[in-house]
Amino acid sequence: MPLSLPLPTPRDGDPCRPLLRLNAASVAEAERTLLGCCRCDRWAHRLAAHRPYPDPESLLAAADEASYDMTHTDIAQALSAEPADHPVTEGPGALAAHTALRAAHAAYEARFGHTFVVCLDDCRPEERVDVALVGLRTRLGHDQDTERAVAAEELRRLARCRLARLLGVAPHAGPAARPCGPAPPGR
Template sequence: MTRIEEFNALAPQRAEDDLLACCAVPRWAREVAAGRPYPDLAALLATAQAASARLTWPEVARALTAHPRIGQRPAGQRREDGWSRAEQSGLDAASARTRAAIAEANEAYERRFGHLFLVCAAGRSDTELLATARDRLAHDEATEREVVRGELAKIAALRIRKLLDGPA
C-alpha cells in the first residue's frame, strides 16, 4: 500500500490529527481530511493549498501559536517539534551576533505586527532568515497578513510531504 493509500484509509479523526501537525487549524484539517480519498500527493497538496487560501485571519493567528520563533527551536518530542527543528537547521551554524540580530528582528516584527514572525525556514540560511525578517518590517498590515498566510501554506505543504514520507 502506498503512503497516500494509507493516508486515505485512516480513520477521520486520525487523519485530522495528523493534519493538525501540519497546520494547527481544526477547520483546515477537517476540510483536507474530508477531501479523501486522494489519487496522489499532488491532489492532496492542491486541496491543502486551497484550504489555506480560505483561512480567516483569526485561524491564521491560531496557527501561529503552534510555531516557535525563528531561532527558538522547540525541545518537545511531538512530531511537529522535530519538523520545526529540522526546518530551522539553517540557524545551526549562526554566530552569536547573528542569533542576537534575529532575536531583535523577531521582537521588532512582533511590536510592529502583534504576532510571531512566520517564514518557511526550510533550506534557508541564517542570513537569509534575518534579511527576510527585516525586509518584511516594511510591509503594511494587509500585505504582511497575506505573506504570513502564504508562508503558513508552504509550511503545511512541506509537512504534508514529511507526513507521507515518514515511517509507516
C-alpha cells in the same frame, strides 16, 4: 460527500503507504495528523473530509487550496501555534547573527502580535540565518494587511513542506514552487 476512488493496495516500501494510511484513518485521526502540518482546525477538517486522495499531488493541491481559503481567524489560529524557531548557524559571526535574529523576532512580534513565520526548506542550511534576517527586516516594513498576506503565504508553504515530508514526496513540484527566500508581498 467524498468521492470514492479506487486506491492501490499498499505494499511494503510503497511510496504511497503514508497517503493510504491517511486515507484509511478515522476523521479524528486524520485531522490530528494534518494539524501537525498546519494548526488550523478548519484547514485540517477540510482536508480530512475530502479524502480519499488518489495520489500525493492531489492532497498537496487540496492543501494549497485550503490554505488560500483561510480566513483571518484561521490564519491567526495557525500563527498562534507556530513555534518561534530560529535557524541555527555555526562559526564566525554565529553569536552576532543569533543576537540579531532574536532582536528582529522580538521587534516583529511586538509590531504584528504573532511569531514570524518563513519557510526555509528550499534554502541551504548556511543560507537560512541570512534569509530569515532579510525576511524579518523586509517584513517589518509592511503594513498589517500586507504582512498578513505574506504570513499566510508562508504558512501555506510551511504546511505544504510538512505535508510532503509526511508523505515522503518532494514539496515543490508543479506551480507552487518558488525559489528560496521570503514570499513577495501581496500574494
